[in-house]
Amino acid sequence: MTKTNVKRKLKELLAGYSFMFPALIVLVVFLLLPILYSIFLSFHKVNLLGHVSYKFIGTDNFERMVDDPRLWIALKNTFRYALIVVPSQTLLALVLAAILNMKLRFRNFFRVAFYLPTVTSSAVLVLIFMWIYNKNGLLNFILESVGLPTYNWLGDPSVALFGIMIMNIWSTAPLFMVIYLAALQDIPDSLYEAAEIDGANAWKKFWRITVPQLKPVTFYVVVMGVIGTFQIFDQSYIFSGGSGGPSNATLTMVLLIYQYAFKNLDMGYASALAFMLAVVIMLITVIQRLIFKEERLN
Known part of the structure; x- marks a missing residue:
């Protein structure tokens, strides 16, 4: 593969990801991060009153x-x-x-x-x-x-x-x-x-x-x-x-x-x-x- 083809492929790849980027940001912020945070919370005892604190309790x-x-x-x-x-x-x-x-x-x-x-x-x-x-x-x-x-x-x-x-x-x-x-x-x-x-x-x-x-x-x-x-x-x-x-x-x-x-x-x-x-x-x-x-x- 010539350098010209590599550059063209890279340019197309970057163009595709640039169009996908706004949707990816929305998915990460409103879907992936809440899921990961929920999994994190499931292994902790959480205090939301006053000062927020997390106490790791394993599988309790x-x-x-x-x-x-x-x-x-x-x-x-x-x-x-x-x-x-x-x-x-x-x-x-x-x-x-x-x-x-x-x-x-x-x-x-x-x-x-x-x-x-x-x-x-x-x-x-x-x-x-x-x-x-x-x-x-x-x-x-x-x-x-x-x-x-x-x-x-x-x-x-x-x-x-x-x-x-x-x-x-x-x-x-x-x-x-x-x-x-x-x-x-x-x-x-x-x-x-x-x-x-x-x-x-x-x-x-x-x-x-x-x-x-x-x-x-x-x-x-x-x-x-x-x-x-x-x-x-x-x-x-x-x-x-x-x-x-x-x-x-x-x-x-x-x-x-x-x-x-x-x-x-x-x-x-x-x-x-x-x-x-x-x-x-x-x-x-x-x-x-x-x-x-x-x-x-x-």
């Missing part, structure tokens, strides 16, 4: 998790939430996308109407559903109108979390519906025409063609759904007023981290919990990758 914060009953309650609630919400919203999104991909009248109107919950503020949605679930709310009003007994939907620990689940499925499924709709446009019509010639009905075409062709998209939807459900905070915070009640029924991992960090000012332990949550999400993502084997579909 991680060992403390074993004897923390509220942590296991939060983990149980979060896993339970994810196991119900993720499959439900994925299935609902797929069904809605398949229906709205048909040649129906006013389908563009229905696409916009179904997507509206996604663009609505999460806090506003929670307040609306709290009004619906309230003792004097819409749900009890309907039950009373048809002669059925009313219920304390927000105050019963056995149903409080399900109320958040229903709201989240209703508000999140339309986002994944749009992703499925975009993917359905890429499935060749020739596959459906060939299946129709072979005598396949609508169900067989959906199960044998649509679902397998959407497998990479389903992997993405499930992964994003799991990450979103494990990071649920604002819904449970507003529903319970920040307490995770009633009786810790709506206590989630992120809400528990918030309570330790900003109510108890135990930043070290909160950082250790956040680190543990990140590891759990990564492990679940790896397991999903092995199950779907999406790299073999390309």
Whole structure:
């Protein structure tokens, strides 16, 4: 390689990195450094009152998790939430996308109407559903109108979390519906025409063609759904007023981290919990990758 080529390659390299530099600065300052600082805090006892101090305590914060009953309650609630919400919203999104991909009248109107919950503020949605679930709310009003007994939907620990689940499925499924709709446009019509010639009905075409062709998209939807459900905070915070009640029924991992960090000012332990949550999400993502084997579909 001649000196001219070397200089040209170096010039192109510097030009490329100069364009990337602003984005790299943002990533380092707002992503990499906070992650490293959080890991640092997880091995220290932090005092934020008065003079800020750090006392190295090794793995004490991680060992403390074993004897923390509220942590296991939060983990149980979060896993339970994810196991119900993720499959439900994925299935609902797929069904809605398949229906709205048909040649129906006013389908563009229905696409916009179904997507509206996604663009609505999460806090506003929670307040609306709290009004619906309230003792004097819409749900009890309907039950009373048809002669059925009313219920304390927000105050019963056995149903409080399900109320958040229903709201989240209703508000999140339309986002994944749009992703499925975009993917359905890429499935060749020739596959459906060939299946129709072979005598396949609508169900067989959906199960044998649509679902397998959407497998990479389903992997993405499930992964994003799991990450979103494990990071649920604002819904449970507003529903319970920040307490995770009633009786810790709506206590989630992120809400528990918030309570330790900003109510108890135990930043070290909160950082250790956040680190543990990140590891759990990564492990679940790896397991999903092995199950779907999406790299073999390309």
